[in-house]
Structures are given as C-alpha cells and as structure tokens.
Amino acid sequence: MPLLLHESISLPDALHQYFGFQEYRPLQREAIEASLNGADVLVVMPTGAGKSLCFQLPAALSDGLTLVVSPLVALMRDQVEALQARPEFSKIGVAALSSLQSSVEQSMILDDLEAGQLRLLYVSPERFRSAAFRNVLDRIRLARFVVDEAHCISEWGHDFRPDYLQLKSIVESLGRPPLVAVTATATLRVQESIIRNLGMRQPQTFIGGFNRPNLHYAVHRCKNDAQRQEMLARALPKLCAKGGSGLIYAATRKQCEEVAEVAARALAPQGIRAAAYHAGLGADARLELQRAWQSGEIAVLAATNAFGMGIDKADVRFVVHYVHPESLESYYQEAGRAGRDGRPSRCVILYHFADRRLREWFIDNDSLTAADIQTALQLICRIASEDTAIINLDQWKEKLNWTSVKTRLAIGELERAGLVERAGETAEQWILRVLQQKFSPGVLSQIETDLNRQREERLRRLQEMVNYCKTTSCRRRMTLAYFGDAQENATKSTFCCDNCSNPPPPPVVHQPLSKVPMPSSIAGHDIYSVLEGLDALWPTVGKARLIKLLRGSKAKDVERFRNDECPLFGIFETASSAAVEAFLLELIENGLMHQGGEDEYFVCSITEKGRAAWQDKTPVNVLLPGKAHQVKTAAASYEDPDLSEGGKVLLEALRKWRWEQARTENIAAYMVLSNRSLHELACVQPYNENALTQIHGIGGVKLEKYGKALIELIKSTFQ
Numbered sequence: 001m002p003l004l005l006h007e008s009i010s011l012p013d014a015l016h017q018y019f020g021f022q023e024y025r026p027l028q029r030e031a032i033e034a035s036l037n038g039a040d041v042l043v044v045m046p047t048g049a050g051k052s053l054c055f056q057l058p059a060a061l062s063d064g065l066t067l068v069v070s071p072l073v074a075l076m077r078d079q080v081e082a083l084q085a086r087p088e089f090s091k092i093g094v095a096a097l098s099s100l101q102s103s104v105e106q107s108m109i110l111d112d113l114e115a116g117q118l119r120l121l122y123v124s125p126e127r128f129r130s131a132a133f134r135n136v137l138d139r140i141r142l143a144r145f146v147v148d149e150a151h152c153i154s155e156w157g158h159d160f161r162p163d164y165l166q167l168k169s170i171v172e173s174l175g176r177p178p179l180v181a182v183t184a185t186a187t188l189r190v191q192e193s194i195i196r197n198l199g200m201r202q203p204q205t206f207i208g209g210f211n212r213p214n215l216h217y218a219v220h221r222c223k224n225d226a227q228r229q230e231m232l233a234r235a236l237p238k239l240c241a242k243g244g245s246g247l248i249y250a251a252t253r254k255q256c257e258e259v260a261e262v263a264a265r266a267l268a269p270q271g272i273r274a275a276a277y278h279a280g281l282g283a284d285a286r287l288e289l290q291r292a293w294q295s296g297e298i299a300v301l302a303a304t305n306a307f308g309m310g311i312d313k314a315d316v317r318f319v320v321h322y323v324h325p326e327s328l329e330s331y332y333q334e335a336g337r338a339g340r341d342g343r344p345s346r347c348v349i350l351y352h353f354a355d356r357r358l359r360e361w362f363i364d365n366d367s368l369t370a371a372d373i374q375t376a377l378q379l380i381c382r383i384a385s386e387d388t389a390i391i392n393l394d395q396w397k398e399k400l401n402w403t404s405v406k407t408r409l410a411i412g413e414l415e416r417a418g419l420v421e422r423a424g425e426t427a428e429q430w431i432l433r434v435l436q437q438k439f440s441p442g443v444l445s446q447i448e449t450d451l452n453r454q455r456e457e458r459l460r461r462l463q464e465m466v467n468y469c470k471t472t473s474c475r476r477r478m479t480l481a482y483f484g485d486a487q488e489n490a491t492k493s494t495f496c497c498d499n500c501s502n503p504p505p506p507p508v509v510h511q512p513l514s515k516v517p518m519p520s521s522i523a524g525h526d527i528y529s530v531l532e533g534l535d536a537l538w539p540t541v542g543k544a545r546l547i548k549l550l551r552g553s554k555a556k557d558v559e560r561f562r563n564d565e566c567p568l569f570g571i572f573e574t575a576s577s578a579a580v581e582a583f584l585l586e587l588i589e590n591g592l593m594h595q596g597g598e599d600e601y602f603v604c605s606i607t608e609k610g611r612a613a614w615q616d617k618t619p620v621n622v623l624l625p626g627k628a629h630q631v632k633t634a635a636a637s638y639e640d641p642d643l644s645e646g647g648k649v650l651l652e653a654l655r656k657w658r659w660e661q662a663r664t665e666n667i668a669a670y671m672v673l674s675n676r677s678l679h680e681l682a683c684v685q686p687y688n689e690n691a692l693t694q695i696h697g698i699g700g701v702k703l704e705k706y707g708k709a710l711i712e713l714i715k716s717t718f719q
C-alpha cells in the first residue's frame, strides 16, 4: 500500500519543491517511484550520483518514519545538516541520533520521534541495542527502512561490518517495512550478498554505470618517503590553483599528521590552510574540522579513511592518496569525493611498491583466526558473572592487544555463530550475554574456513589495487571492468588518466646473460676489470647491497661475499657511498648495467653491452669512484703498436666485414664478433678452421657461421 502523503504533487514538482533541482538524474526517478510503491529497492550508482535523494524524497512524500542506517556519524551529520538547510525539508523533521550527542539531546530527539514529528531519522547500526530507542520505534509507524553504504553488510565487500548483519532480524522485528539499500561500490557478488543478508524480497534493482567522466586518474611512483613528501609538496600548490578544496588520504594517524604538516607548509605561501583529521582526535575536534572543511576555511584535509564515506562536498578539486588503500572499492569510494559538482577534478595516488607490505600488515593485524575467536570466548566467559559480561574496550585492548576493529570483528563472529548476544553498548563498554560457553562440534572449523576465505579475499582485492597502480593501460577502463560496468568501452574522453594522456614507454626487456667465471683479482682502477667482476658476481644483488659490497662494508647482508673472499669485495673501500652509487648509476645510464624493477627486487646485472665492453675493451666513459673520468676513445683502444702493417690492413678489412655482417643480420656489431676477436684475428691471421678455433670468441656456432667467410677474407687480404 503506497504511503503517499501529498498525492497531489507530481514527482518533478516534488524535486523542485524540496531540493530546488530541475531534473532527476539517471535512475533517481525510477528508484523513487519503486520505493513509493512499497517495493524493496537496491540502488547501486557511482559516488556522487545522488543516491541519497532516492530515499530522502520518498521520506518527504510519505507518511510515517523513514529510518536510515548509516555507518559513520560524520556522514549522518553531514546529510542532516544539508537537509535542514533546505526550508521545505526543515519543516518535515529530520534528525540523527548518535553517541556523540549529549543524553539530553538524545532524549529530545526520542521525544520528537515519539510525537511523530520526525519523517527522516539517521542512526548507526549499534543504536538498535538501545532499549529506549527500540521502545519508541515499536510505537511508531515506519514507512521504510534504509541502509546507506549497504556494502558494509557484505562479507565480500571491502568494508564489512558485522554490526550490519543484525539488520535483517531488526527489520523483521520492526514489522518488516519496505527496504531501500544503496551503495556505490558493489560488484555483482556484493550485490547478491546485500540482498541475501538483508533479506530483501524481490528487490527492484537500479544499477547505474560506475563511470565518473569528470575525474582524471593518475599514479606517481615514488622511490622513498622523502620523494613522496617532495612530490606532494610540489603538486599541492598546482592542485589548489583551481580553487575549491582537497583531500589527502593517509594510512595511519601518524602519517596523517605528517602529511598535514607537509601540506600546511607547502600551501602557506598561498595563504591556504591544511589540517589533519583522524579517529585519534576528540569528537568535538573532528566535528569542528569537518565543519571548517565543508565551509572552505580549511581547504585541504589530510585524513585517514575514518573520513569520507558518503561525504558530499561539491567543489573537491582533488583527492590524493598518499598511500593506496586496500582495495579498488575503497579507492573508488574515497576518490569519488572529488568533482561532485561535475567539474574536472583529479585523483592521484603516490605509489611506492612497499605500500603493499603495509597493507598486508594491516590485513594480518586485524584478520582473525579461529584461535582468536576461541580466546575471545574464553575471555568473555571469564569476565561474565551469571550470563552477562561487561566488556571494557580499553581492558580488552590491554589484555589482547587487539585493535578495536579486530575486537568488533571477533565479537561479531561469536554473535554470528550464536554464542553471544549483545545486550547494550556505549562508546567504551559492551554488554554481552553469553548464550553458550563452548563451541558445538564443527562450528569452530566452519568459522575457520570462513575467516580464511575472508582473508584471502582481502589479499585478492589488495592485488587488484596494486595492479591498478602498476598498470600501463587505461586506469578508468580497468576500474570500470573491475565493477563489471558495461560502459567499459565507452571511455574515449581526453580527460581520462595519466596512461591515456602519456602512454608509458614499453618496458625494457632485460635478458640475463649466461654466467661467466669470477677472475681471481680485480683492479679497482681499471673499469674493464671492474665490469668483468660485476658480470661474474653471483648471486646478483640490488644496488644498495652492491654499494656495501664494493665498499667492503661490515653489514650482515654482504657478509657472505666477505667470507667467500669475493674479489670485488671492498675494491672501492676508500670511496664514499655516494660516489659508488654515482658510479653504478652511470653504468646503468650508459646501458652497461641493468637494474630490475620491484618484481625483480631491483637486482643489478650486467647487460650485453656491459659484457662486450670488458671483453672487447670498447670505449667506456664512466667515472670510477674516487678517480678522474676514464675516457677511452675508440682510436686509443684500437691502436696497437704490436700489429704489423699487414695486420692493420686486415683489421680494417675485418671491421668492414663485421659492419656489413651486422647490418645483414640486423644485430649489433659486437654480437657478430668482439673487438678482441678481430684483434686476435689480425695478429694471428689464421688460414684454416683449426687455427680459427684458437681465436678468442670463436667457438662452434661462430665457426660454422663465419669460419668460411673469415678464412676467405684473410686469404684475399694477403694474396
């Protein structure tokens, strides 16, 4: 039975009257109509698409209360304030009940609720544990029950909150009003679990595309934290030049403070303010920060993910991730704060390969094991008197050293398995009723299977996030494909992503060369000798370790080279590590050495050019640590007083032949024959194959390939 209050008003008029908007955005009208008709409705639309309107307008048009469950206090407050600022809306009664309000405020809202003066009320899922609240709810008429950020109910979602799992039975106990579930980030699998976990009945689903055409995506790679700070400081003034405001997401509270400082310093010359927002700040401080950011007094907020979900500020011109989040869903959600007014805005990630480890650490740290669940139950039973345990979160933290997320998840699992039940909750304490003291057979192993699956799922999502950071193709297309958006091919915009604007060069493919033996000694003043040693080094190591090795460091990670008496060890003992690093960088820049990427642990190894250099003594222009530039010209290295006149003529002829041969085969000259080989040929002037094999670098393959031609060339030169 539809619950229309103002039946005379048309939907377009209602939009104008309550919101002052001219037109519905895609799918809004359809979703609103379905909800007004009493259907269960699932809305999945991109961030900033206007999902809130899909339940706010029905609330204004229906008799009875529209109850909205929302995961974050900041988010509730934000929406309520925005609505109260609209004159028509303020008349219908909008409020939020949260633990941040004083008890006087809370009871005033309950009074209004009971008196039927509220049409729209926002609450957190924990609120249903309050007996006072439940009592009032039982006495009033519910028009619909809304779950905002509904992905939180899915164990396959990126922000699973066990508290949300209670909602299904709460809805039943409230007489099963029609449901509305909305989210921006739901893969097909997550959509299915929202429907299942909420017990939606033949829901009408409204799935919009995920594309945000006015957002530009980019990822900048950083070598270390110093570079990351530098990049941020350099980018911020440019990002802020367009006006509006910005967000910088950091991974931890500490990092959040650091980033805010960098931002404040970088923006001070322009008179732009920046601040840090995280859960470690007091509730008042957080509200004040949010207000100052919303009003534009503070333009840039460095925040942890405690900030953001659902926050709606029109002119956010950029969202920078100082560290990438755990999943592409979180990223889409957080980056989605940008450009809600439809104007071009930027989403940037500062990427360092080690961030992945940080994220894995988070996953390990708050992932539960079956043993954790057992420990939690034991502790609860020990604390309990009669059947009731009062859990003090601080004590719990002291005893188990768990984060509050982990504690919440553990208790959530126990609830899910029917071992405990939450009877009440304040910010510091939970009251639990123990239903069973022991796990019945099979329950624990089922929990274990579930937990392992959840952990694997988180790691899989992390992998996708890392793939996004590392991809060399279109980031927008990758994101859309991830969410299964069919628009995948419709992204031809010029304002797309860094990879589309600036296609990266194809990666250099480095072929590891066959091993060569280590010479017994290495002359540190002779570049060829050093290159030979580097070529023979085994196992290969990264640059930092190589520097230690060359300088003869006592560090543990080069101990084995010291013990094995590697002749490279300590050849640049007296040089500074900066000088040795400069030397290695020159080798890399000159293509004599290759440094692998993060997947190859940055290992340094000789290139073909590097091997040819020491074997053939080709000219090398590299500064040896502590030495003047070693410049070898081609002429100098080829000049050989020992070569007879005939030998010199032959050498010239050989070079010419080699050059032509290389051209025919389309390979580098040294790959045909090395300079050393040519030189020996010119000296020895072999007339038969047997003599040829004595020449350096001429073995089976080369003999077969070039033997005949060489002998002919030598003969013809001296005929």
Ligand SMILES: Nc1ncnc2c1ncn2[C@@H]1O[C@H](COP(=O)(O)OP(=O)(O)OP(=O)(O)O)[C@@H](O)[C@H]1O
Pocket: 021, 022, 023, 024, 025, 028, 045, 046, 047, 048, 049, 050, 051, 052, 053, 183, 184, 309, 310, 311, 312, 336, 337, 340
């Ligand atoms: N039909 C409309 N015309 C103009 N503006 C609209 C319309 N519908 C919604 N908006 C505005 O769009 C903005 C974003 O809406 P809303 O906060 O509901 O986004 P959302 O879909 O919930 O996003 P998120 O997933 O980030 O929470 C709001 O400022 C809202 O007032």
Ligand SMILES: [Mg+2]
Pocket: 051, 052, 148, 310, 311
């Ligand atoms: Mg929202």
Ligand SMILES: [Zn+2]
Pocket: 473, 474, 475, 476, 477, 496, 497, 498, 499, 500, 501
């Ligand atoms: Zn692109």
